[in-house]
Amino acid sequence: DFEPGATRLVEVLVRGRPDPKLHEVLVELLWRALRRLPQNVNFKCTSPALQLFVRLAGEEPCRRLQSVSAEELLDWGVDLACQLSKLGHEVVAFAECYVQWGGLIVPECSATFSAHSFLVQGMVQEDEVAFEVPWVLIQSPEESVERGVPLHFMVDVEALCALGVLPPSLSALVAVSDAVLELTCKGDAAEIDGALAELRRLLAKDASGKGDETLDTFASSAGAASGTYVPRGDDEALPAHAKAHSVAGLVVEPASAASILQVQVATPPPSQAPADEEKCSKTKRSPHAYGAQLHRALFE
Numbered sequence: 001d002f003e004p005g006a007t008r009l010v011e012v013l014v015r016g017r018p019d020p021k022l023h024e025v026l027v028e029l030l031w032r033a034l035r036r037l038p039q040n041v042n043f044k045c046t047s048p049a050l051q052l053f054v055r056l057a058g059e060e061p062c063r064r065l066q067s068v069s070a071e072e073l074l075d076w077g078v079d080l081a082c083q084l085s086k087l088g089h090e091v092v093a094f095a096e097c098y099v100q101w102g103g104l105i106v107p108e109c110s111a112t113f114s115a116h117s118f119l120v121q122g123m124v125q126e127d128e129v130a131f132e133v134p135w136v137l138i139q140s141p142e143e144s145v146e147r148g149v150p151l152h153f154m155v156d157v158e159a160l161c162a163l164g165v166l167p168p169s170l171s172a173l174v175a176v177s178d179a180v181l182e183l184t185c186k187g188d189a190a191e192i193d194g195a196l197a198e199l200r201r202l203l204a205k206d207a208s209g210k211g212d213e214t215l216d217t218f219a220s221s222a223g224a225a226s227g228t229y230v231p232r233g234d235d236e237a238l239p240a241h242a243k244a245h246s247v248a249g250l251v252v253e254p255a256s257a258a259s260i261l262q263v264q265v266a267t268p269p270p271s272q273a274p275a276d277e278e279k280c281s282k283t284k285r286s287p288h289a290y291g292a293q294l295h296r297a298l299f300e
Contacts, residue, residue, distance in 0.1 A: 006049035014056040014084055017115045018091050023081035031073055034066040057084050061298040083298045090115055092199045096186040102178025104170055111183055113199055115206055131166055142203040150184040
């Protein structure tokens with residue numbers, strides 16, 4: 001019995017402020033649970049978590065998610081999660097960017113911004129590059145965004161490396177003295193201006209303390225500290241301004257997450273899993289997917 005944990009994860013996906021990395025995992029969990037059900041399943045006979053998901057998102061979007069292919073999930077996982085989230089508009093994406101950060105240059109990449117952090121994904125020659133920078137490690141990000149493009153973020157590189165957020169292959173290219181990350185957005189000027197306006201509103205909302213009350217209430221009921229940063233083992237490396245930042249802490253254990261949303265069906269070993277699900281686990285995601293035009297819609 002995985003309750004009430006399973007229904008709480010559904011609450012986070014649909015009602016919580018989107019965290020692209022976390023929400024991508026949560027939507028895949030739901031997709032895997034749905035893929036193991038008949039196409040004409042009566043959702044009233046499924047697990048409490050899936051019943052809640054249907055009540056919050058609607059039956060038709062759930063059936064459309066069930067029909068999503070592994071390739072579509074790989075390319076559009078974050079986009080699908082944002083469609084299901086009541087606060088999906090809080091994820092702001094730039095599909096075509098250029099990043100220079102010390103000796104690290106990513107000429108073709110995407111940048112995805114949320115209330116928690118911003119994520120850069122791209123290609124350097126033939127290698128995929130991906131890293132995430134939490135807002136708590138950036139000095140006055142709202143001022144940087146207010147100045148417009150190119151965006152210049154003053155990052156606490158030392159803290160970022162100490163937390164292991166930046167992979168060793170990338171941290172070697174970024175010296176502590178090269179703290180300023182420059183992000184240039186390419187493409188249609190009107191679209192860039194519109195995305196910047198959304199990003200300014202998102203950061204202004206955080207600065208005013210008007211965060212997601214739904215998730216705070218949910219976190220309180222789950223016994224978590226709402227609206228207060230919850231330190232964990234490696235947080236001594238965080239700078240003072242980062243420790244004081246107000247966020248909601250939530251930890252998902254990956255070892256048990258895969259079976260949380262199953263509907264009385266054990267997860268098969270990889271050799272017996274549906275072919276497209278196995279492919280979903282092993283195929284590299286397209287790094288340009290964020291912010292691009294969506295090809296799979298769950299809602300009309």
